Amino acid sequence: MRKIVLLTLSLIASSSFAATDLQQWTLSVPIDTTGEGRSDNILENQLADGFQISPFFEKSAEGDLIFLAPISGPKTSENTKYTRSELREMLRRGNTKIRTKGVTANNWVFSTAPEADQQAAGGIDGVLEADLSVNHVTTTGEKNQVGRVIIGQIHANDDEPIRLYYRKLPHHNKGSIYFAHEPLSGDEQWYEMIGGKSSSVAEPEDGIELNERFSYRIEVVGNQLSTTIIRNGKPDINKTIDMSKSGYDQGGQYMYFKAGVYNQNSTGLAKDYVKATFYRIDVSHERYQ
Template sequence: MNKPIVCQVNKTSINQHSAKLLCVSILSSFMLGACGGGYSSNQGSITPPTPTTPTSPTTPATEVAPEGSCSANQLIVAQSVTGNGDTATANTPTRVIDNDLDTFWLSSTTQANITIDLGSIYQVKEVRIAWQDGQSAPYRYDLSGSVSGNAFYDIATGLQTTGTTDLPESQSITATNLRHLKLTTNFNSGTDAGIREVFIFGCDLSGARQQVSTEFVLSTLGLDPNVPPSGNFDLLTWGLDNPEDNDNNGRSDRIQERELAAGFTNDFFYTGADGGMVFKAPIYAPKTSTNTSYARTELREMLRRGNTSISTQGPNLNNWVLGYQPEPTNPVGGVGGHLSATLAVNRVVEAGENYQIGRVIIGQIHAGDDEPIRLYYRKRPGHDLGYIYFAHEINGGDDTIRMVYGPEYTNQNNQPNFTSAPTIGIALNEVFSYEIIQQDARIDVLIRKGGLSAPIVGHQSIDMDALNSGYDVQGEWMYFKAGAYTGNNTGAQGDFFQVTFYELENSHD
């Protein structure tokens, strides 16, 4: 669907120190290009549309890759980068690891290269590269590795991009132990080489937990602990599903936009001591409908912003449509969307049925009946760390599960390994951020430790065309949800989940 971009940004955190126009930055860079390029996920990795078969690694006598192996395949945080070529000041090699997909390294030097230092030796299994102007023509490049940073050995040569997308393209490689990864371009003289970002996946040979700084000064957001949530957040673009039934209609109460924005607060939705917006969700409470199995304290996106002449349901100005749906017959609130949040999960329910223990939904894209994305946090009893995954519900069908940040899959049903505690994840009360980005047929989820400017530590995506998800039809309509939607109805009486949000932004084209 080709439409002019009209950037509508609803910044739900009023006093942010660095409010970002996400339609201009990430949506205009990370999600540019042909999103229907045949991406699919398999066991947690993105498969490129036309994979290139890499050559087998060869190790020269001057340097030998160390032996050893590890099982995980997680994002490795790069420490530094160097490069050659006639780069401009604004397009230096550091742009490829700055976690900003709106910036890029650019060089017109023949066989220009960049070398990324991981800080210590890792086993590298996959490289994902987002190319500047990657939708215009294919790029050719080689990958090599080194332990010392001096002598390099080939990892894969003669690689080529699809030439159809600016989005990150994945290149699986033969698992190779290295500290320094070099990317060398193979262009004709005068051809510009531009790379937006390089994501390197693998595992730590030492078995140690990858340490990423979680320091995030919440006071810089200007949140006031002495006001209701609407004093810190713009809640006129949200309604609240409140786990009470004060009108005795057998369903949970919906607090509409104007009441919410006027200062609504209760025992389940209030401002915490640090100024965060607290969602407390008991597992036994009134539910939103008879078709719902679980209770919630959760915001529901309302693009009508209090204009009650617009219905809450249907493809209309209150809701939006996916980027690959047919042109809507009625005006809608947007095409595609971006939901970003900074939060901490404070409490999970650790009793009940095994498949329900410790899981809570913290963000959604909801359709009329099904959910293209349910984003989960889950922590098992006795584990220090929880993990983050999402479920993509086929329209009228079953869920497809994708891990975003946590343990590896262990079977064909994409179920995580519960036999041992994860070494990579998010602890209770640890501040982290998520972004859900929808454009064309693609949905991407990014996880950061700390605020929205912190390094990306997890990334996963799906292509709804490739999965035949069934949402590309007239009449479907979408809205974001955020908060604490319980995934447990078998735990102990009186138990509850609690999640605190510090930033929340929703935007649409």
């Protein structure tokens, strides 16, 4: 197994965002100030300069990052029906001479990618760690959508090697954790870690309540994708899957992490929303400087 060199760019200092370095991210927020019909995208320099917009993206008095996405609002593209308040990893750190898309110094690749892609990319393999609490999920709408929110992702060109979900049903006190893996061809694969994804699932005894603090770790080494849920006083929960047949080892596939809230309900009341507080976000890649 290939070793990941942890050249970590931490977004926290002493469990707080008081010394936040947001230069490595852009932010999508569900507002449209340009009138173009799409949600605004806040670039690295503006985000690092202290951008906030209530209630969609704020810093608490302690410096933690608070994300909120209502059901109704501008979307990032015509390909999605859901709103988001979500960070997008940008290895270029504000250097606009580097293209945001493609196998460039702005993005990373798996260590199973062709050698030419590994040389051209900004990093190889990767780890995303986040410490957070989910504060609110939607309680209205169709039963197959209510209560769902994506809290972390790896995004590729057009597909997602992982989308990590938190879901709490309206009649439950505790929520579930599960994730989707999307190969380049074929059906999505679903993996349940705590509780289940079903709209009729029983309340998980070991589930996560709203405002309960927990952590997740998403790690890729070659074709191995590992996801871990960490909670104080409880055993870690880990799931590792083999991506050797998923197609991401072919040339031209590039990756970036995402973190925040991506609302997965488009059917409830317009003002219903998802909200989460992130206390810590760390990313690392081999060869990233």
